[in-house]
Amino acid sequence: MNKSLYWKNRLAFLLTNFVCMLALTLFLIICGNTVSSIALILILWGFILAIGMGSTYWKRKRQMQVLLTMADQLSERYLISEIMELPEQAEDQVYYQLIKMAGKSMLEQIGSVRRERLEYKEYIEQWIHEIKTPITAMKLLCENRRSEFTKEFLTELEKTNHFTEQALYYARSEYTEKDYSVREICLSDVIHQAIADNKYLLLRNNMKVTISNVDHTVFSDDKWVRFILNQLIVNAVKYRTEHPELAFNVRRQGDQVMLYVEDNGIGIEACDLPRIFEKGFTGQNGRTTQNSTGIGLYLCKRLCDKIGIGISADSCKTGTTLCLTFRINHFVHEVQD
Amino acid sequence: MNRYKIMVIEDDPVIQGELRALLEGNGYVTAGAEDFSSVIETVKKEKPHLILLDIKLPGESGFTLCSKIRIFSDAPIIFVTGCSTDMDELNSIMLGGDAFITKPYNSAILLAKTASLLKRAYPAQQAGQMAYGGAVLHLEASVLEYEGRRTDLTRNEQKILYYLFKNAGNICSRPDITEFLWDNQLYVDDNALSVNINRIREKLAAIGLKNFIKTKHRQGYTL
Numbered sequence: 001m002n003k004s005l006y007w008k009n010r011l012a013f014l015l016t017n018f019v020c021m022l023a024l025t026l027f028l029i030i031c032g033n034t035v036s037s038i039a040l041i042l043i044l045w046g047f048i049l050a051i052g053m054g055s056t057y058w059k060r061k062r063q064m065q066v067l068l069t070m071a072d073q074l075s076e077r078y079l080i081s082e083i084m085e086l087p088e089q090a091e092d093q094v095y096y097q098l099i100k101m102a103g104k105s106m107l108e109q110i111g112s113v114r115r116e117r118l119e120y121k122e123y124i125e126q127w128i129h130e131i132k133t134p135i136t137a138m139k140l141l142c143e144n145r146r147s148e149f150t151k152e153f154l155t156e157l158e159k160t161n162h163f164t165e166q167a168l169y170y171a172r173s174e175y176t177e178k179d180y181s182v183r184e185i186c187l188s189d190v191i192h193q194a195i196a197d198n199k200y201l202l203l204r205n206n207m208k209v210t211i212s213n214v215d216h217t218v219f220s221d222d223k224w225v226r227f228i229l230n231q232l233i234v235n236a237v238k239y240r241t242e243h244p245e246l247a248f249n250v251r252r253q254g255d256q257v258m259l260y261v262e263d264n265g266i267g268i269e270a271c272d273l274p275r276i277f278e279k280g281f282t283g284q285n286g287r288t289t290q291n292s293t294g295i296g297l298y299l300c301k302r303l304c305d306k307i308g309i310g311i312s313a314d315s316c317k318t319g320t321t322l323c324l325t326f327r328i329n330h331f332v333h334e335v336q337d
Numbered sequence: 338m339n340r341y342k343i344m345v346i347e348d349d350p351v352i353q354g355e356l357r358a359l360l361e362g363n364g365y366v367t368a369g370a371e372d373f374s375s376v377i378e379t380v381k382k383e384k385p386h387l388i389l390l391d392i393k394l395p396g397e398s399g400f401t402l403c404s405k406i407r408i409f410s411d412a413p414i415i416f417v418t419g420c421s422t423d424m425d426e427l428n429s430i431m432l433g434g435d436a437f438i439t440k441p442y443n444s445a446i447l448l449a450k451t452a453s454l455l456k457r458a459y460p461a462q463q464a465g466q467m468a469y470g471g472a473v474l475h476l477e478a479s480v481l482e483y484e485g486r487r488t489d490l491t492r493n494e495q496k497i498l499y500y501l502f503k504n505a506g507n508i509c510s511r512p513d514i515t516e517f518l519w520d521n522q523l524y525v526d527d528n529a530l531s532v533n534i535n536r537i538r539e540k541l542a543a544i545g546l547k548n549f550i551k552t553k554h555r556q557g558y559t560l
Contacts, residue, residue, distance in 0.1 A: 129393075132419035133349050136441040140355035143444045144362065146513070161441055181423040192522045196443045199519050203512070209524035 001064045006057060017049055063087075078106050117174075124171040128164050135161055155200040162197075162234055166299065169227050173302040180221035180307055187259060188214040190222050191248050194229035198237070205237050208245040216250050218257050218326035224303050225324075228311075229261070231296045232322050236263035238292075239285055239320070259324040268315040276313060277301035341455055342366040344385035346376060346402065347417070348394050356389065359444055360451075373397075377405050385412055387455055390434075392418040392425060400428050407433040413454040417442060445520030467502040469560055472546060474502055486544040494537050496521050497530075501550065501560050510557035534558065 021042055028038045071080045081103035087096055139157055142150035172179045191214055195202065202209060236246050240263070247262040268276060272283035279298040286292035297313075304311040310325030343365045347353040357367040368383040370376045373396045380388070388406065392399035403414055413435040418425060429437050436450050465476045473482045479495045480487050490498065500517045501509055511530060518525045525533065534550065541549050551559050 129419040132440040133352065136419075137349060137351040137355065139441045140352060140359060140444065144355055144358045151512070157441070179422075193446075195522075195524065196446060196520070199443070199516070203516060203519065206526065208526045211524065 001061050006060075010053065017045075021045060078103055078110075121171045121175055124167060128168045131164055135164070151200060151204070155204050158198055158201050162230060165227055165230065166295065169224075169303060170295070170299055173299060173306060180224055182219050182221055182307070184217050184219055185222045185225070187216050187218060187250055187257070190225050191229060191259075193222075194226050194233060197226070197230055198233045201237055202233070202246075205240060205244060207237060207240070208243070210245070210247045212247070212249050214248055214250045214259075216252060216257050218328065220309060220326060221307060224307055225309075228300045228303060228309075228324065231300050232261045235296060236261070236265060236320075238289065239263075239265040239267075241265055255328045257326045257328060259326070260321055261324070262319060262321045264319040267317050267320055268313065270315075273313060273315060277311070340364065340366050341386040341459075342368060342383065343451065344368045344370070344380060344383055344388045346370045346388060346394070346399070347391045348373065349391075359448075363448055365451075376402055380406055381409065384410075386459065387451060388412055388414045389451075390414055390416055392416060392429075400432050403429070403432045403434055411458070413458050415447075415450060415454065449520075467499070469502050469505045470549070472541075472549065474498055481541070481544070483541075483544045483546050488540045488544050490537075490540070493518065493523055493525060493529075493533050494540070496523060497533055497537060501558060505560045508553050508557045508559045513557070 024045075025038055025042065028041070067080075067084060070083065071077055074080060074083075081096075081099040084096070084099070087093055135157060139154065142154050142157070188211070191211060195209060233246065237244070243264075245264045247260075249260045249262065251258045251260070266285060269284045272281075272285070275281045276283065276297050277300070278294070280294040281298070282292040282294045286294065301311055303309075304324070308327065310323075310327075312323050312325070314321045314323070343360050345353050345356050345360070345367060346369075347356065353369050357369060360367050368379070368385060370379050372379070373394055376394075376397070390399045390403060394402070397405075399416060399418075403416075406412075406414065414433065415436045415438060416425075416429040416434045417438050417440060419440045426437050435454055438447060438450065467474045467476070471483060474480075474495075475482065476495070476499065479490045479492070481490055481498065496518055497514060500514055511527065515525060515527065515530055518530075538550060541547070549560065553559055
C-alpha cells in the first residue's frame with residue numbers, strides 16, 4: 001500500500017477536522033474560556049484523532065499485506081477471489097464482488113478454451129487416423145507395381161507420413177495427460193523400425209547406414225522413441241554431404257544407456273548449438289537450406305522431457321552426433337513399485 | 338507345397354485388394370470379407386490359416402470379431418490399425434490377437450510377421466531349402482551345396498542368393514537386391530553389394546559353379 005497516497009486520500013477528512021477545531025476554538029473563545037483549557041481540548045482532540053487514524057492505517061496495511069502474500073503464494077493467481085474472505089468495509093465488499101465476478105468469467109473462459117483445445121486434439125488424432133488409410137492404400141498400390149516412378153512416389157509418401165506423425169506427436173506433447181506407456185523395449189528393434197520407416201528416403205540418398213552394439217534394453221515407450229529416431233534420420237538426410245553416412249551405436253555407462261546417432265553431414269555452427277532445441281530456431285543451416293522449420297528438434301526435446309530421456313547434441317565441421325540417454329534404474333524402480 | 342490361406346478383413350476396398358495382391362504375390366492364397374454383417378460365417382466357411390483384421394470396421398469392431406473368432410478358431414490374428422493407442426494394443430492382446438501393426442505398414446514387416454506367425458502356428462511344413470540348376474541353398478544352415486561340395490555363406494551372401502533363387506530366371510536389379518537386404522535389416526550400400534556379389538562368385542567357383550550368377554549389363558543380375 002502506498003503510504004503517501006493513503007494519507008493524501010485522507011486529506012479531506014483531516015481538513016474537515018481542522019476546520020471543526022478552528023470553529024470550536026472560536027466558539028470557546030467567544031464563550032470566554034481560558035486559553036489553557038482550549039489548548040487542552042485541542043491537544044486531546046488531536047491525540048485521539050492521531051491514535052484513531054494511525055490504528056486504522058496500521059490495520060488496513062496489515063489486511064492488504066495478507067491479501068498480497070496470499071496472491072503471491074498462489075500458483076494460479078486468478079483464483080484469489082476463491083480464497084479471499086469477505087471484507088468488512090462497504091466499498092471493499094463492492095470490490096470483492098467485482099473480483100469474484102471477474103474470476104468467475106475468467107474460469108469460464110479458461111474452461112471453454114481447454115475444452116476447445118481438447119476437442120481440437122481429438123480431432124487431430126482422428127484426422128491422422130483417417131489420413132493413414134489413404135496413405136496405406138497409396139503405399140500398397142506402389143509396392144505392388146514396382147518401378148522407378150513408384151520408388152520416388154514412396155519416398156514422398158514416407159515424407160507425408162513423417163509430417164502427419166509430427167502433427168500427431170505435436171498434439172500429444174502439448175497435452176499434459178500421459179499418452180505413453182513405459183515398458184521394456186529393445187533398442188535394436190526400434191532402430192530397425194525407424195530405418196524401415198525411412199527406407200526409400202535413405203536408399204534414394206545413398207545413405208550408408210551402420211549399426212553397432214545396439215542389443216540393449218531400456219524402459220521407455222517404443223512409439224515415442226521411434227518417432228524421435230525418425231526425426232533424427234530425416235535431419236541426417238536433410239543436412240547430408242556428398243557421401244552421407246549414418247551410424248547408430250549404443251554405450252552403457254552405469255545405470256545409463258546412451259544411444260548415439262552420428263552423421264557426417266554439414267554439422268551445426270558452435271554458436272547455434274545451444275539453441276537448436278528451441279521452437280522455431282533454424283540457425284545458420286536453416287538460412288542455407290530451404291526447408292528448415294525449427295519444429296523437429298524442438299518436438300524431440302519436448303517428448304524427451306516428458307518421457308524422461310536425456311537429449312543432447314554435439315557437432316563439428318564433419319558431422320553431428322545426437323545422444324539419447326535412457327536411465328535404467330530410475331524407471332525399473334518405478335515399474336516395480 | 339501346402340499353401341497357406343490368409344483372410345483379409347478390411348473395409349477399404351483399395352487396401353483390401355492391394356493387400357491380397359501383395360500376399361498372393363508372395364505365395365499365399367487369400368480370401369476377403371465383402372459383407373461385414375456376416376464376417377464370422379465367412380471365416381467359418383473359408384477356414385483361413387491366418388487373419389488380418391482391421392479394428393475400425395462397419396458394424397462390429399475388430400475387437401468384437403476377434404473374440405468371436407477365438408471361440409472356434411486358433412488361427413493367428415494380426416490387428417492392423419491407423420492410429421494406435423495403448424488401450425487398443427492392450428485390448429488386442431487381451432482378446433487373443435497375436436500381433437499388432439500400425440498403418441501405413443511396411444509391407445516387408447507385414448510379410449515377415451505373417452511368415453513368422455505361420456511358422457510358429459504350423460511348424461515344420463517347409464523344408465527350408467531352394468534349388469536351381471543343380472545348386473541347393475540350405476536356408477537354415479546357410480550353406481550352398483553343389484555336386485556334394487558345400488560352402489558356408491555369410492548372412493549377406495545367403496540373403497542375396499535367396500533373392501536370386503526366388504527370382505530365378507528373372508533379372509534382379511541392384512536397387513531391388515539392396516532394398517530386399519534392407520528389408521532384412523542388412524543395410525548394404527552399392528559398393529558393399531558389388532563386394533558381396535564378387536565374394537559369392539569366388540565361393541561358387543571354389544565348389545565348381547562357374548558363371549552361375551550372370552551380370553546383365555545396366556540391368557542387374559540373374560541366375
